[in-house]
Amino acid sequence: MKAAQRMLTGAEIFFECLREEKVEYIFGYPGGATLKIYEKLHDVDFLEHILCRHEQGATHMAEGYAKTTGKAGVVLVTSGPGATNTVTGIADAYMDSVPLVVFTGQVPTALIGNDAFQEADIVGITRPITKHNFLVRDVRELAETIKKAFYIATTGRPGPVVVDLPKDMLNSSCLYSYPDQVNIPGYKPRYSGHVNQIKKAASVLADAKRPLLYVGGGVIMSHATEELRALARAFNFPVTMTLQGLGAFPGIDRQSLGMLGMHGTYWANQAVNHCDVLVAIGARFDDRVTGKISAFAPDAYKIHVDIDPTAIDKNVVVDIPIVGDARKVIPALHKAIKKARDMSAWWARIEEWRRACPLSYEKNDGKLRSEYVIERLSEATKGNAIVVSDVGQHQMWVAQYYKFNHPRSHLSSGGLGTMGFSVPASIGAAFAVKDRPILSINGDGGFQMNIQELITAVAYKLPIVFVIINNSFLGMVRQWQELFYDEKYSFTDLSDSNPDFVQAARAFGMPAYATDDPVRVDALIEKGLSRGEGPVLLEFKVVKEDMVFPMVPAGAAISDMIVKRLNPERMM
Amino acid sequence: MKHVISIHVANTFGAFDRVATMFSAKGFNIHSISIGETEIREVSRMTIVTSGDDQLIDQIVKQLHRLIDTIKVVDLTDHEHVERELALIAVNYQKGQLEEIKNISDIFRGFIVDINNKTVTLEITGPPAKINAAVNVLAPFGIKEMARSGTVALKRGEQLAAQKKEVA
Ligand SMILES: Cc1ncc(C[n+]2csc(CCOP(=O)(O)OP(=O)(O)O)c2C)c(N)n1
Numbered sequence: 001m002k003a004a005q006r007m008l009t010g011a012e013i014f015f016e017c018l019r020e021e022k023v024e025y026i027f028g029y030p031g032g033a034t035l036k037i038y039e040k041l042h043d044v045d046f047l048e049h050i051l052c053r054h055e056q057g058a059t060h061m062a063e064g065y066a067k068t069t070g071k072a073g074v075v076l077v078t079s080g081p082g083a084t085n086t087v088t089g090i091a092d093a094y095m096d097s098v099p100l101v102v103f104t105g106q107v108p109t110a111l112i113g114n115d116a117f118q119e120a121d122i123v124g125i126t127r128p129i130t131k132h133n134f135l136v137r138d139v140r141e142l143a144e145t146i147k148k149a150f151y152i153a154t155t156g157r158p159g160p161v162v163v164d165l166p167k168d169m170l171n172s173s174c175l176y177s178y179p180d181q182v183n184i185p186g187y188k189p190r191y192s193g194h195v196n197q198i199k200k201a202a203s204v205l206a207d208a209k210r211p212l213l214y215v216g217g218g219v220i221m222s223h224a225t226e227e228l229r230a231l232a233r234a235f236n237f238p239v240t241m242t243l244q245g246l247g248a249f250p251g252i253d254r255q256s257l258g259m260l261g262m263h264g265t266y267w268a269n270q271a272v273n274h275c276d277v278l279v280a281i282g283a284r285f286d287d288r289v290t291g292k293i294s295a296f297a298p299d300a301y302k303i304h305v306d307i308d309p310t311a312i313d314k315n316v317v318v319d320i321p322i323v324g325d326a327r328k329v330i331p332a333l334h335k336a337i338k339k340a341r342d343m344s345a346w347w348a349r350i351e352e353w354r355r356a357c358p359l360s361y362e363k364n365d366g367k368l369r370s371e372y373v374i375e376r377l378s379e380a381t382k383g384n385a386i387v388v389s390d391v392g393q394h395q396m397w398v399a400q401y402y403k404f405n406h407p408r409s410h411l412s413s414g415g416l417g418t419m420g421f422s423v424p425a426s427i428g429a430a431f432a433v434k435d436r437p438i439l440s441i442n443g444d445g446g447f448q449m450n451i452q453e454l455i456t457a458v459a460y461k462l463p464i465v466f467v468i469i470n471n472s473f474l475g476m477v478r479q480w481q482e483l484f485y486d487e488k489y490s491f492t493d494l495s496d497s498n499p500d501f502v503q504a505a506r507a508f509g510m511p512a513y514a515t516d517d518p519v520r521v522d523a524l525i526e527k528g529l530s531r532g533e534g535p536v537l538l539e540f541k542v543v544k545e546d547m548v549f550p551m552v553p554a555g556a557a558i559s560d561m562i563v564k565r566l567n568p569e570r571m572m
Numbered sequence: 573m574k575h576v577i578s579i580h581v582a583n584t585f586g587a588f589d590r591v592a593t594m595f596s597a598k599g600f601n602i603h604s605i606s607i608g609e610t611e612i613r614e615v616s617r618m619t620i621v622t623s624g625d626d627q628l629i630d631q632i633v634k635q636l637h638r639l640i641d642t643i644k645v646v647d648l649t650d651h652e653h654v655e656r657e658l659a660l661i662a663v664n665y666q667k668g669q670l671e672e673i674k675n676i677s678d679i680f681r682g683f684i685v686d687i688n689n690k691t692v693t694l695e696i697t698g699p700p701a702k703i704n705a706a707v708n709v710l711a712p713f714g715i716k717e718m719a720r721s722g723t724v725a726l727k728r729g730e731q732l733a734a735q736k737k738e739v740a
Contacts, residue, residue, distance in 0.1 A: 127586070186640055
């Protein structure tokens with residue numbers, strides 16, 4: 001039965017809607033245009049407002065929450081600079097298909113367009129980086145708009161939605177009732193794949209001699225990892241994952257080939273090269289994955305499952321497109337495959353590649369290396385932590401060396417590659433997940449990009465282990481300078497200009513420890529993980545000039561991997 | 573190849589911008605764009621003329637579908653359809669040339685809609701190719717100003733399928 005309509009202000013309606021949407025947390029920062037909401041917030045007890053220290057931080061926190069739960073992350077900021085500060089986080093969420101609902105304050109309707117104080121056309125600014133956005137122009141449309149925003153953000157291929165709220169919308173009143181459903185004529189996501197396409201795909205897979213499942217973040221988003229695991233195991237199919245797909249299939253499992261692409265494993269990329277049937281599921285043939293398109297899985301019959309029709313045939317033209325939700329399509333495909341071929345010859349080749357070029361790094365010179373730190377973290381947490389990496393070399397080492405057991409456990413800015421993601425995203429994750437360790441893994445460069453949010457972690461006593469892999473360089477850029485830009489290390493050396501991270505962390509109010517000695521790594525990790533309440537910082541001072549290998553140079557064929565350091569005598 | 577794409581969009585704030593933004597964000601080109609009312613009050617029709625190979629056009633159509641405000645997207649190039657454009661062309665004239673310009677206008681079934689002592693303004697409608705032809709013939713007189721509406725198009729015998737969908 002519909003609740004009786006009541007006369008409410010826009011600010012009251014705002015909270016009623018969030019209650020209906022079962023929002024637990026708002027990540028926000030107040031300002032003039034949203035004062036009415038903050039006034040009301042004072043009496044609201046069914047959700048918690050988390051005060052960030054910069055609105056970009058709020059958006060990444062909401063992403064961390066959304067990526068770990070699958071629910072929409074909610075952000076609330078003021079107009080003008082509050083709104084523009086969210087742009088990077090919104091773009092990040094758009095590229096990685098993260099469901100966010102971002103509420104921005106706006107100047108009163110009558111002043112829009114007048115260059116009023118703290119006015120910014122955030123709807124115009126965010127149009128190309130949102131799944132959709134709204135400007136509320138009548139308080140009577142507020143409830144329906146919020147309902148639509150959550151619906152659009154979380155269904156189909158998820159993404160960020162901005163709702164711009166002029167100040168007068170929050171002050172004025174109208175009769176309130178929450179709509180049971182929304183009708184958006186132009187938006188009808190398709191969930192079940194086309195039956196005949198699935199049949200065709202099944203018969204191709206049943207006959208495949210060298211099949212390969214190429215799994216992206218879509219499988220995790222659609223909660224299809226159990227279905228994926230069942231399919232792969234039933235027929236002994238090898239599985240390779242994208243950066244966003246890691247965790248969809250257990251990293252320690254023999255059937256996992258690890259990550260593919262630019263910094264993927266040699267054997268995963270070789271498998272792509274030699275497979276005869278490639279099944280892409282919830283992945284988008286990104287250029288960091290494919291390298292040179294024409295040389296990507298050149299002999300393979302290609303099947304592509306994705307909920308977003310625009311992802312299909314965008315970068316690579318495929319043989320069997322299946323538009324649908326992985327959670328529906330995978331079981332249907334599984335059922336339709338009666339029997340597959342014996343995979344032992346195919347596996348023998350893969351194992352040969354695995355033996356020929358394992359992931360390796362120098363272990364015997366007594367120096368501390370990033371890979372070792374990640375390996376020990378993986379070991380200490382048994383692959384069960386939520387690991388939030390930042391952007392750079394350490395991010396790739398996490399992808400290579402951390403053996404993820406679970407989906408929704410590897411959070412990383414993939415599409416946009418946003419430095420400064422990890423610290424706030426780990427905070428959002430810590431609100432969502434209370435029973436597993438949370439590791440925020442950073443480079444010394446990116447750690448400084450949202451360092452202000454450390455105080456948020458301290459204030460809410462979040463048990464996050466902040467890790468800095470300190471190589472005193474903007475390492476990934478340095479690596480490209482060494483390999484492709486004539487060793488001109490222009491503005492990437494931070495040796496003389498990094499802050500004292502231990503002191504800084506202590507100033508924010510958390511314990512902090514540093515080492516450059518491999519022997520002490522386990523002890524530090526133990527200190528970090530055993531701290532019950534509140535965050536801790538671990539700084540690992542690693543060798544300065546290591547590079548991430550293997551590597552496919554940008555635009556090269558993925559068969560042309562650089563497997564080892566080009567210049568071994570420079571190893572130090 | 574040239575394609576004429578017809579789009580029903582919800583008459584919401586910014587819907588037109590969203591389509592235009594998508595084209596520029598994706599680097600698709602637009603030869604012409606026109607927008608106006610339809611038989612349904614809440615729905616506008618945009619007609620976009622663009623070009624590209626099949627894969628690109630397929631991507632354009634899918635990206636248009638993906639926008640929340642688009643209700644229906646049809647590549648009219650795949651169907652029998654009628655295309656029309658309207659042009660207003662202000663042509664310079666000298667003494668004695670008026671008759672000739674009027675003749676040209678008649679040949680193209682145009683109208684003279686304005687005149688002063690230096691220029692005469694013609695209104696010409698038709699398929700875009702016809703307008704191009706008229707422009708070519710008039711060019712020697714000196715075209716002072718021109719405004720073209722961009723192509724509008726309709727599928728032949730179209731059953732107004734958009735009415736089937738309810739509009740919120
Ligand atoms: C906001 C932003 N600015 C610049 C870059 C370009 N960039 C990519 S990786 C990188 C270096 C990162 O250095 P650091 O955080 O120390 O990590 P490392 O690579 O050393 O592990 C830079 C500058 C980026 N990805 N994001």
